[in-house]
Amino acid sequence: MTPFKLTDELLDQIQLLIEAGKDSDLQESMQEYHYADIAEITNELDTEQATYLIKLLDSEKTSDVLTELDEDVREAILNQLTPKEIAEEIAELDSDDAADILGELPADQVQGVISNIEDKEHVKDIVELLRYDEDSAGGLMAKELVKVNENWTVLTCVKEMREQAKNVTRVHSIYVVDDEEILKGRLSLKDLLTTSTRTDIKDVYIPKVDYVRVNEKPEEVAKIMSKYDLEAIPVVDEIGRLVGRITIDDIVDVIREEADKDYQMAAGISQDVEADDSIWELTRARLPWLILGLIGGLGAAAIMGGFEEMITKHAVLFYFSPLIAAMAGNVGVQSSAIVVQGLANDDLKGSISDRLWKEMLLALFNGLILAVILLLFTWFWKGSFETALAISISLVVVIIVAGLVGTFTPLFLDRRGIDPAIATGPFITTSNDIFGILIYFTIARWILGI
Amino acid sequence: MTPFKLTDELLDQIQLLIEAGKDSDLQESMQEYHYADIAEITNELDTEQATYLIKLLDSEKTSDVLTELDEDVREAILNQLTPKEIAEEIAELDSDDAADILGELPADQVQGVISNIEDKEHVKDIVELLRYDEDSAGGLMAKELVKVNENWTVLTCVKEMREQAKNVTRVHSIYVVDDEEILKGRLSLKDLLTTSTRTDIKDVYIPKVDYVRVNEKPEEVAKIMSKYDLEAIPVVDEIGRLVGRITIDDIVDVIREEADKDYQMAAGISQDVEADDSIWELTRARLPWLILGLIGGLGAAAIMGGFEEMITKHAVLFYFSPLIAAMAGNVGVQSSAIVVQGLANDDLKGSISDRLWKEMLLALFNGLILAVILLLFTWFWKGSFETALAISISLVVVIIVAGLVGTFTPLFLDRRGIDPAIATGPFITTSNDIFGILIYFTIARWILGI
Known part of the structure; x- marks a missing residue:
């Protein structure tokens, strides 16, 4: 497949068609x-053009387009549509996408839109989904699924399924429930292809079925689905009743967003921004972390001011302060990143003290190697072995402390229920800058005796 | 579902059962x-215990266990198995997993294993898959899929499908090919549920089908599948013949690995390591970046040595050198992270010069705010407005340069076909340290006139 590529020519051409009002050419293209x-095209149009295009095309197609738009573009377009027009779009969507879009509308518009949707079953589903926290399995799931009663025969089941399947884009599993709607098990489509129609469902269904609760966190759902290679998972309520289904495509989005968020956090960007956001949005995401870094730097400067008396005899100590701060920051980020990933992937075994002990050995080992390089460089450059030794010993201690802080902080945050990912990036860099400089000058003064 | 949690008790219990040779208890549990x-359990056992467990359990189950093991554990276990035993495991696996495992074996063992697999069709598939580059669509795909000829009727098709479906774990789409095996289109299972058996396939199949070429990069396949919400995608060879199929569960793994890799790269960890790897492995992944950071620090120290004459009158300049280095590093990492993500998600529009211009404005804006804070702090602390101003102006210039370097480097690497993700983390931090310190002292000297 030649992947679609939005070129400037294509965009120009579409804008020309819109401006000229060439509806049939536009529809055809x-x-x-x-x-x-x-x-992707609509995201690049201005609101007026975008709305024109959405109104022109069939709502069977535009409803899906709406779900894929950038949030601000979607908001602007929906603002231009009447409740009836929005209702037409929403009627075409699966309940989860419908609820997501409805959830973004101002509260006073929701009623108007809902009253314009004809399919009352669909409305009921959407209204139910609106109740769930966005950040939960309930907020991710769709109501569309294929379910059969354990008391039916395969024949009844196939008949009912044909009916239900009309509303379901992709059938993954057929869920089996009892008369109380309690989830009992599943049937695979493949099994149905190969089982006689007279069999009772009771006798053929697989009683072992993975499921999640409505209030489960999306990241947990993602973990379960990817660990067990599931393409869909049923969602049950507090008493085990089947209430919805989450499909893997939604989970792929969760995984991508989660990864983007962690990556940005590690890079010191505090909210979800993209390269094409405005300078103001980018500033809001970046400046707070820079101010944090600035405070770290001011702290380091103040500490160095406290060692002023060393500057005449040991100016060289001051030359190495950026090196010490950088190494403390780098080691801290490395250690915390490994812990953060271990926590995210659930593969941290053993106690905190074991982990700190291992990190200490690792930091000692790496620190010694780095200290030898530093020692040789400084000795040859400045000719004073004593100074070189003092700087190198300090470096080893700084690296050990930085490694321990980097390991401990995310573990501590995680225990307190805080996202450990905030520990990487500027937060750890900044605190390690201050720690590092303080330790460095203290030890150096102690060794050099001034 | 109560998620499975590997506790120390459970592990102890299993180890006891293994040591006591209580085979039936073990099988049952x-x-x-x-x-x-x-x-997950097997990863924590020693090789002897692990091999015992794998040999004891049914190969229908252990074959899947093998695919999920850590690579080093799997290698150790396979070392303990005879070619015939390995062949039994591989016979149970889908062709893609089978080829992955076979690809890890020493070349001289592969022949022995292959000759012990009875199903010659399966062997043919595996051998074909071994030919493809691991880092390509061909290396990801499986041969198991359901395909029908466009010249068949729905009835023939259903009969053939029942046969083929036995070998396919999950049927997503039925692919339609012509007599030359060229991919023509697809049928959904749902369509088959609702079409009369006498219809010709030619008349019902959907000619529009997304596909990828065998040599496409896994990340591209992931992008396409998640953009178009696909759960499976057919793979065609250079002349359009259907050769395999990639399913979303493999893509979820690709996305996770890719995200982990980028995250580690941003944190200065050069190869895929986990918290539980040995100190030696962790050192290999971490030390190179620390040495790079050390070189940056040594460079900064050497530069500061060149401004030695300023230390008597303007010692305070030296106190702010960690701050300058840190800010240059932080801004550089932020800018490069945004570009790296934009490149990864394909949403960077516009020219390089537009992007640099925007980054310059952003850096100028953020830099001015930070400079004002720095100015006030330094002025009140040291009482010299002139020095404070010199330091603050230098900071603004350093931030602008750091932002430009951070934006330009990943764009440049990407154009040269190098993974731009290496630009974030220690690489950009180190170069910005050196640049930053040099610019800072040069400008300060120029303003302060010494």
Whole structure:
């Protein structure tokens, strides 16, 4: 497949068609594109053009386009549509996407939109989904699924399924429930292909079925689905009733967002921004961390001011302060990143003290190697073995402390229920800068005796 | 679902059963666990115990356990098995997993294993897959899929499918090919549920089908599948013949690995390591970046040595050198992270010069705010407005340069076909340390006139 590529020429051409009002040409040229591609195009149009395009195209297609748009673009377009027009879009969507879009509308518009949706079953599903926390399995799931009663025969089941399948984009598993809607097990489509129609469902279903509770965190759902290679997972309520289903495509989005967030956090960017956001949005995401870094630097400067008396005899100590701060920061970030990933992937075994002990040995080992390089460089450069030794010994201690802080902080945050990912990046760099400089000058003064 | 949690008690209990040779108890207790959970347990056993467990359990289950094990544990276990035993495991696996495991064996063992697999069709598939580069769509795909000829009727198709479906764990789409095996389109299982058996396939299949080429990069496949919400994608060779299929569970692994790699790279860890790896492995992953950081620090120290004459009158300049280095590093990492993510998600629009211009404005804006804080702090602390101003102006210039370097480097690497993710982390921090210190002292000297 030649992947779709949004070129400037294509965009110009579409804008020309919109401005000239060439509706049928426009419809025809959009025909060939996937809704995700049309969303990519629409994101680049101004609100008026985008709204024109959405109104022009069939709502069967535009409803999916809406779900793929950037949030601000979608908001602007929905603002231009009447409740009835929005209702037409939402009627075409699966309940989870419908609820997501409805959840973004101002509260006073929701009622108007809902009253314009004809399918009352669909409305009921959407309203139910609106109740769940966005950051939970309930907020991710869709109501569309195929379920059969354990008391049916395969024949009844196939008949019912044909009916239900019309509303379900992808059938993964057929869920089996009892008369109380309690989830009992599952049937695979493949099994149905190979079982006689007279069999009772009771006798063929697989009683072992993975499921999650409505209030489970999305990251947990993602972990379970990817660990067990599931493409869909049923969601049950507090008493075990089947209430929805989460599919892997939603989980792929969760994993990507989670990874993007952690990456940005490690890089000192505090909210989800993209390269094409405004300077103001980028500043809001970046400046707080820079101010934190600035405070760290001011702290380091103040500490160095306290060692002023050393500057005449040991100026060289001051030359190495950026090196010490950088090494403390780098080691801290490395250690915390490994812990953060271990926590995210659930593969941290053993106690905190074991982990700190191992990190100490590792830091000692790495620190000694680095100290030898530093010792030789400084000795040859400045000719004073004593100074070189003092700087090198300090470096080893700084690296050990930085490694321990980097290991301990995310573990501590995690125990307190705080996302450990905030520990990497500027937070650990800044505190390690201050610690590092303080330890460095203290030890150096102690060794050099001034 | 109560997620499986590997406790020390459980592990002890299993080890006791193994040591006591209580085979039937062991088999029974393993019965209830998912293969991914058994793999988690096996990873914690020593090689002898692990091999015992794998040999004891049914190869229908252990084959899947093997695919989920840590690579080093798997290697150790396979070392203990005879070619015939390995062949039994591989016979149970889908072709893609089978080829992955076979690909890890020493070349002289592969022949022995292959000759012990009875199903010659399966062997043919595996051998074909071994030919493809691991880092390509061909290396990810499986040969198991359901395909029908466009010249068949729905009835023939259903009959053939029942046969083929036996070998396919999950049927997503039915692919339609012509007599030359060229991919023509697809049928959904749902369509088959609702179409009369006498219809010709030619008349019902959907000619529009997304596919990838065998030599496509895994990250590209991941992008396409997650953009278009696909759960499986067919793979075609250079002349369009259907040769395999990639399913979303493999793509979830690709996305996770990719995210982990980028995160580690940003944190200055050069190869895939986990918290539980040995100190030696962790050192190999961490030390190179620390040495790079050390070189940056030595460079900064050497530069500061060149400004020695300023130390008597302007010692305070030296106190702020860690601050300058840290800010240069932080800004550089932020800018490069945003570009790296934009490149990864394909949402960087516009030219390089536009992007540099925007980054310059952003850096100027953020730099001015930070400079004002720094100015006030330094002025009140040291009482010299002139020095405070010199330091603050230098900071603004350093931040602008750091932002430009951070933006330009990943864009440049990307154009040269190098993974831009290496630009974040210690690489950019180190170069910005040196640049930053040099610019800072040069400008300060120029303003303060010494």
